[in-house]
Amino acid sequence: MTQPPLPPRPTRRFHADDILSGRVNLDGYPFRYIYVQPSTGGAMGAAFSFGAQIPNEVDKVLTAAEFLETRGWEVVNFEQGGLIAHLRRRHR
Numbered sequence: 358m359t360q361p362p363l364p365p366r367p368t369r370r371f372h373a374d375d376i377l378s379g380r381v382n383l384d385g386y387p388f389r390y391i392y393v394q395p396s397t398g399g400a401m402g403a404a405f406s407f408g409a410q411i412p413n414e415v416d417k418v419l420t421a422a423e424f425l426e427t428r429g430w431e432v433v434n435f436e437q438g439g440l441i442a443h444l445r446r447r448h449r
Contacts, residue, residue: 372396373414373421384428386446391430393421393442415439 367387374396375381383391395414415438422432422442433443 370394371421373417376421376424377417383425383430389446390433391444393418393425393444395440411438411440418442 369391371393429447430444433445
């Protein structure tokens, strides 16, 4: 007897713009660890502007991390000069 396929796992990667705009709500998220990065368009724009947009993208990631800290998450680490934030949910 075959078992039914497992539902897809939720992603652990989220874009800062989605968090800041409210398109993503992590209140019921089932896992403890996530990471936040710029949107794909923002990262590509930063790359093609020879880094001129990087401070803006870092600011979005930091702002999203600060917002998530008000929702029960805590920053574990920043990578790539602040372009990636690793967070974990605090114990409830």
